Amino acid sequence: MIALAVGLVLCGLAPDPLVDGKPATLRGHTEAIMAVAFAPDGGELASVARDKTLRVWSLADGGVRVHPLKDVPTALAYSPDGRTVAVGDMSYQVHLFDTASWTVRGTAVHSDQVAELAFSADGTRLAVGGQTGNGAVFDGVTGKPIKEGLRGRSAAFSGDGKRLLWGQASGSLTLLDTATWKDLSEVKGSDGVGPFVRASPDLLRVLTFNPTAVEVRLRTGKALKETATLSVKVQDGADKPKVAWVAADGACRRLLAAYHDGQVRLWDVDKAQVLSRWPVATRVSIAVSPSWTQFAAGDGVTIKVWPLTSP
Numbered sequence: 401m402i403a404l405a406v407g408l409v410l411c412g413l414a415p416d417p418l419v420d421g422k423p424a425t426l427r428g429h430t431e432a433i434m435a436v437a438f439a440p441d442g443g444e445l446a447s448v449a450r451d452k453t454l455r456v457w458s459l460a461d462g463g464v465r466v467h468p469l470k471d472v473p474t475a476l477a478y479s480p481d482g483r484t485v486a487v488g489d490m491s492y493q494v495h496l497f498d499t500a501s502w503t504v505r506g507t508a509v510h511s512d513q514v515a516e517l518a519f520s521a522d523g524t525r526l527a528v529g530g531q532t533g534n535g536a537v538f539d540g541v542t543g544k545p546i547k548e549g550l551r552g553r554s555a556a557f558s559g560d561g562k563r564l565l566w567g568q569a570s571g572s573l574t575l576l577d578t579a580t581w582k583d584l585s586e587v588k589g590s591d592g593v594g595p596f597v598r599a600s601p602d603l604l605r606v607l608t609f610n611p612t613a614v615e616v617r618l619r620t621g622k623a624l625k626e627t628a629t630l631s632v633k634v635q636d637g638a639d640k641p642k643v644a645w646v647a648a649d650g651a652c653r654r655l656l657a658a659y660h661d662g663q664v665r666l667w668d669v670d671k672a673q674v675l676s677r678w679p680v681a682t683r684v685s686i687a688v689s690p691s692w693t694q695f696a697a698g699d700g701v702t703i704k705v706w707p708l709t710s711p
Contacts, residue, residue: 423704423705423707424705425702425703425705426447426464426702426703426704428464429447429453429455429701430449430701431450432449432450432698432700432701433447433449433450433699433700433701433702434448434450434472434473434476434685435447435448435475435476435685435698436685436687436696436697436703437477437485438687439478439499440478440481440482441482441690442459442689442690442693443458443459443460444456444458444459445457445459445687445696446476446478446485447476447698448473448476449698449701450472450473452470452471452472453469454466454467454469454476454485454487455467456485456502467497467502469487469489469495470489470491470493470495471490471493472489473488473489473490474488474489474514474515474531475494475514475515475517476488476685477517477526478519479523479540480522480523481523482499483499483500484496484497484498484499484523484540484541485499486517486519486540488514488516488517488528489514490514492510492511492513492514493509493510493514494508494514494517494526494528494543496541496542505542506539506542506543506544507543508526508528508539508543508545509543510528510530510534511530511536511548512530512531512532512533513530513531513532514528514531515529515530515553515554516529516553516554516555517529518554518555518556519540519557520540521559521560521561521601522561524561525538525539525546525557525561526538526539526540526543527555527556527557529553529554530552531553532569533551533552533553534551534552535550535552535553535555535566536548536549536550537564547581550566550576551566551568551569551570552566552567552569553567553568553569553595553596554595554596554597555567556597556598556603556606558601561578562577562579563575563576563577563578563584563603564576565599565603567596567597567608568589570589571595572587572589573587573597573606573619574586574587585622585623585624587624595608595609596609598647598652598655600651600652601650604620604622605620605651605652605653606618606624607646607655609657610643611642611643611644611645612642613642614632614640614641614643615629616629616630616631616646616655616657616667617629618630618669629672630657630667630669630672632661632674641660641661641663642659643657643658643659643660644657644658644659645685645686646658647686647687647688647695652669653668653669654666654667655667656686656695658686662680662681663677663680664677664678664695664697664706665677666708676709680697680699680704680706681699681700692708693707694708695708
């Protein structure tokens with residue numbers, strides 16, 4: 401075990417400030433970080449990087465565990481019960497680590513390079529979205545296939561696991577029945593770019609984004625009608641910054657978004673208002689602790705952990 405000292409600096413935030421102060425910095429990766437994820441209890445942070453390692457950092461005592469990977473990772477997710485960490489890679493595989501022993505319990509073999517991972521609330525199913533829009537659902541414990549040949553780049557299960565929302569490569573949203581795998585509804589996309597999705601458990605509030613666009617869209621109700629568009633205000637003539645990655649709370653009323661201008665912004669979704677912002681130069685995934693008291697972002701080969709305090 402490699403010892404690492406971690407010190408968090410807490411600071412109060414005024415509305416839409418550029419936050420000063422020093423974050424906690426986690427060092428150890430030797431190549432660019434691809435994804436980060438907090439454990440459900442908030443006590444640990446997992447990260448994967450192009451150096452082909454999975455690192456699990458203790459935010460309590462500063463310890464870190466290092467686990468080698470077979471290929472360059474592209475996606476990372478904890479199961480809701482914290483017993484499994486899923487790591488997707490460029491070889492179209494998803495490795496399921498047992499967090500009690502940190503051994504690989506099972507491996508899911510996908511038909512596409514893994515873009516994003518989403519567990520069901522009970523952890524028994526894992527939706528795997530592909531970079532070119534091929535989706536599938538696997539057993540969240542063993543990795544055995546449950547349903548392949550689906551269309552999707554990013555997914556969200558309903559709280560009861562009976563429905564699955566996919567953001568398709570075409571730009572559309574499709575809702576599936578997970579018992580029959582039949583389409584329940586579809587919302588046609590307008591820009592032809594497959595969105596990543598963040599959704600409330602009832603799937604009545606859905607945030608969509610993609611890394612080629614400047615806005616995050618809010619869709620609500622059973623018809624998932626677009627009700628709000630969130631984009632950064634800029635001076636006349638200036639280009640709006642593009643969205644790099646988004647994390648949202650369970651109700652999709654707060655979101656934390658990383659932008660290509662080197663800023664991370666905290667939004668009040670209903671007010672379409674930026675509450676705070678931080679100077680974080682990340683273009684990969686960000687993660688928020690379950691308590692929404694801190695967030696982590698990859699910054700080259702280091703991870704910065706910032707306090708997250710809304711005004």
